[in-house]
Amino acid sequence: xxxxxxxxxxxxxxxxxxxxxxxxxxxxxxxxxxxxxxxxxxxxxxxxxxxxxxxxxxxxxxxxxxxxxxxxxxxxxxxxxxxxxxxxxxxxxxxxxxxxxxxxxxxxxxxxxxxxxxxxxxxxxxxxxxxxxxxxxxxxxxxxxxxxxxxxxxxxxxxxxxxxxxxxxxxxxxxxxxxxxxxxxxxxxxxxxxxxxxxxxxxxxxxxxxxxxxxxxxxxxxxxxxxxxxxxxxxxxxxxxxxxxxxxxxxxxxxxxxxxxxxxxxxxxxxxxxxxxxxxxxxxxxxxxxxxxxxxxxxxxxxxxxxxxxxxxxxxxxxxxxxxxxxxxxxxxxxxxxxxxxxxxxxxxxxxxxxxxxxxxxxxxxxxxxxxxxxxxxxxxxxxxxxxxxxxxxxxxxxxxxxxxxxxxxxxxxxxxxxxxxxxxxxxxxxxxxxxxxxxxxxxxxxxxxxxxxxxxxxxx
Numbered sequence: 001x002x003x004x005x006x007x008x009x010x011x012x013x014x015x016x017x018x019x020x021x022x023x024x025x026x027x028x029x030x031x032x033x034x035x036x037x038x039x040x041x042x043x044x045x046x047x048x049x050x051x052x053x054x055x056x057x058x059x060x061x062x063x064x065x066x067x068x069x070x071x072x073x074x075x076x077x078x079x080x081x082x083x084x085x086x087x088x089x090x091x092x093x094x095x096x097x098x099x100x101x102x103x104x105x106x107x108x109x110x111x112x113x114x115x116x117x118x119x120x121x122x123x124x125x126x127x128x129x130x131x132x133x134x135x136x137x138x139x140x141x142x143x144x145x146x147x148x149x150x151x152x153x154x155x156x157x158x159x160x161x162x163x164x165x166x167x168x169x170x171x172x173x174x175x176x177x178x179x180x181x182x183x184x185x186x187x188x189x190x191x192x193x194x195x196x197x198x199x200x201x202x203x204x205x206x207x208x209x210x211x212x213x214x215x216x217x218x219x220x221x222x223x224x225x226x227x228x229x230x231x232x233x234x235x236x237x238x239x240x241x242x243x244x245x246x247x248x249x250x251x252x253x254x255x256x257x258x259x260x261x262x263x264x265x266x267x268x269x270x271x272x273x274x275x276x277x278x279x280x281x282x283x284x285x286x287x288x289x290x291x292x293x294x295x296x297x298x299x300x301x302x303x304x305x306x307x308x309x310x311x312x313x314x315x316x317x318x319x320x321x322x323x324x325x326x327x328x329x330x331x332x333x334x335x336x337x338x339x340x341x342x343x344x345x346x347x348x349x350x351x352x353x354x355x356x357x358x359x360x361x362x363x364x365x366x367x368x369x370x371x372x373x374x375x376x377x378x379x380x381x382x383x384x385x386x387x388x389x390x391x392x393x394x395x396x397x398x399x400x401x402x403x404x405x406x407x408x409x410x411x412x413x414x415x416x417x418x419x420x421x422x423x424x425x426x427x428x429x430x431x432x433x434x435x436x437x438x439x440x441x442x443x444x445x446x447x448x449x450x451x452x453x454x455x456x457x458x459x460x461x
Contacts, residue, residue, distance in 0.1 A: 101310040103134055105158070108315065111142045111151055112161040113217075114345045115249050115267040116355050117188045117296035119335060120376060121161050122345070124322035126338045132321075133314035141343065144248035145218040152301070153179060159300035159315060161187065164380075165388045167299045167411050169220040174397055180302035183380055184316050184413040184420075185323065187296040191355075191374030192223060192286040193271040194230070196263035197256055201281055201364060206234035215247035215255060215264035222295050225391040226286050227265035232457040233439050239395070239459060256280050267295065268355045268374065269347050274363070276351050281363030285373055290438045292375075294384045305413075316420050319378070324426060326376040332356035378421070380412040383433040383445035390448045396459035404448045 112118040122139055124130050130137040142148050145163060152160045153176065167181040168174075196203075203209070209231070216223040224246075228238040238244055247255055252270045255261050257279045264270070265286065274280030286293060298319050305312045325331055336352035339345050345352065354360035358373040385408035392398045409432075418428035435444035443451060452458070 101313075103314060104308040104311045106134060106136050106311070108135060108137045108158040108311070109140055109156065110137055110159050110161070110315075111140045111148050111157040113145065113148065113249060113267075114141050114347075115296070116269055116339075116345070116352060116374060117191050117267050118161045119326050119339060119356075120187055120319050120322040120378075121298060122339050123326065123335055124318050126344075127322070127325070129318040129322045129325075130315075133318050135311070135314055135318065137315070137318075139344075143250070145221070149176060152299070153177075158304060159298065162297050162299040163218055163221045163223075164294045164297040164384065165220040165222065165225070165392070166218075167297065168385055168388060168407065169392070169397075171407065171411050172398060174392065175220060181299060181411060182302050182305050182413050183297045183299045183385075183411055184305070184312075184417050185298040185319055185378040186294045186380050186384075187298060187323070187376070187378075189292050189294055189375050189377050190285065190287040190372055191295055192226070192265060192267055194227070194263060194265045194283040194286070195256070195271045195274050195280045195363075196283050197259070197261075197280055198278070198363070200262060204283065206231060206236060209236060209262075210241045212262040213243045213245070213260070215245055215252055215261045215266065217249050217252075217266060218246050220392075220397070222286075222293060222388075223265045223267070225388065225395075226289050226293070228395060229391070229438060230265075230289055232455065235457075237457050253277060253279065269345065269351050272351050272355050272360060273347065275361055276348065278363075282360075282368075285370060287370070287372060290436065291372075292377075292436065293438075294381075297380070298378075313420060316417070317423065320417070320421055320426070323376045323378045329357070329371060378417060379429055380414050380417055381429075381432065381434055382408040382412045382414055383435065383443070385412045386433075386445040386448050387436075387438075387443055390452045394452055394455060394458040402448075404445070408445075 110121060112121050125137060125139045140157070142151065142160075145166070148157075148160050148162060149166060149170065151157045152162075153170070162183070164183060164186060167183040170176055170179055170181040172178060214227060216227055218224065224244065227244065231238045231242065236242060245261075247261070247264070249267055249270050252261075252264050252266050253274050256264065256274055257277070263280070263283070271280075271282050275282060298316070300312065300315075326335055333353055333356070336349050336356050340347055340349040340352055355374060358371040359367065359369050360373070362368050382405075386404045389398065389402055389404050389407065393402060412432075414432035418432075421428040433445050435442060437443070441454075
């Protein structure tokens with residue numbers, strides 16, 4: 001620890017000895033635990049591949065399920081496995097299945113913003129999901145969303161953590177030159193909140209927020225659209241009655257503390273960190289606006305997807321499996337420990353644990369239990385993309401005729417995701433669209449212009 005560092009900062013260590021995460025006496029002990037963790041996780045996931053391959057073999061040998069059941073009852077499962085293995089190399093087939101085709105490129109750079117929404121992209125590194133598929137992925141912490149966008153467009157990153165509206169905006173040339181971009185996987189659903197400064201704890205009615213200064217992470221973000229939606233539903237015009245500015249997530253708590261803003265709709269850990277630091281309280285979770293809304297995403301250029309299909313497939317499988325692992329509540333405490341170190345989120349593990357488990361302090365003296373505060377579901381529903389484009393048009397980011405369906409199908413690669421989910425032994429949805437409600441107003445994506453026309457407060461012309 002530097003002489004000039006704050007000795008009361010919980011993220012600083014007082015002694016130079018120890019590991020990078022501060023939980024082990026030496027770096028060697030830290031490395032040993034990480035290796036043990038990777039082995040346990042990948043061994044558990046390998047069982048799913050074995051099950052997928054064995055199921056395929058058994059279906060081929062016994063087209064009639066009654067015959068398969070009779071065979072198993074007569075010889076027992078262990079004897080059946082040994083008998084099948086004599087004629088079919090199950091282990092070898094499993095390894096070939098898991099590996100896929102030859103990789104066009106193995107050393108990859110993937111950028112991320114240090115927020116909990118990026119959990120699958122980040123944790124796939126320390127927990128060994130990338131290496132399982134033969135990839136050497138360097139996950140690179142990045143300062144803000146505009147930097148992420150520019151570094152991926154300049155090909156400094158092979159793929160990146162993005163906000164789910166960003167690949168749509170890039171493809172349409174909104175805020176940047178138009179480049180065909182893709183979003184094959186959602187990272188997280190829910191996971192955001194509106195946090196206000198402590199001085200506003202008695203001003204909970206949004207109708208009293210005229211004159212407030214709010215921050216969101218990026219103009220093309222679910223945070224911006226959800227905050228605008230929430231304000232407008234309470235009669236506040238977000239372009240007239242309040243100020244909304246883009247602030248990189250790592251700078252939000254400092255701005256709240258310095259009284260530069262009254263609040264923000266932001267990703268975690270910024271909401272829980274404001275509570276932890278005593279400078280803000282959680283007004284509502286965004287799941288109360290739209291239960292199951294998408295937020296962050298895994299994105300790559302169409303060029304990367306089409307010129308390196310095997311590498312793309314391996315990378316996406318890694319992230320889909322990491323997402324499935326993160327979805328399980330029993331893994332959340334372990335994940336909080338894995339992503340807490342300075343090279344990932346650089347946050348106290350207790351803050352991340354409160355977010356990921358959904359049992360948390362709200363800053364108003366309450367302990368809240370919301371197990372779905374954040375969840376992880378990779379499927380990129382194309383109706384999500386259509387809703388996002390209606391809000392882009394509602395607030396003047398895009399104008400004129402919009403081919404909602406075509407753009408959604410081009411960018412949100414639901415069909416690819418479904419195929420790779422099946423290959424990973426998971427069960428994808430049978431459809432690529434679904435209906436949902438935002439603050440009680442239903443949306444199914446079939447008539448976006450009629451939906452857009454139904455709002456009283458909007459910029460759309």
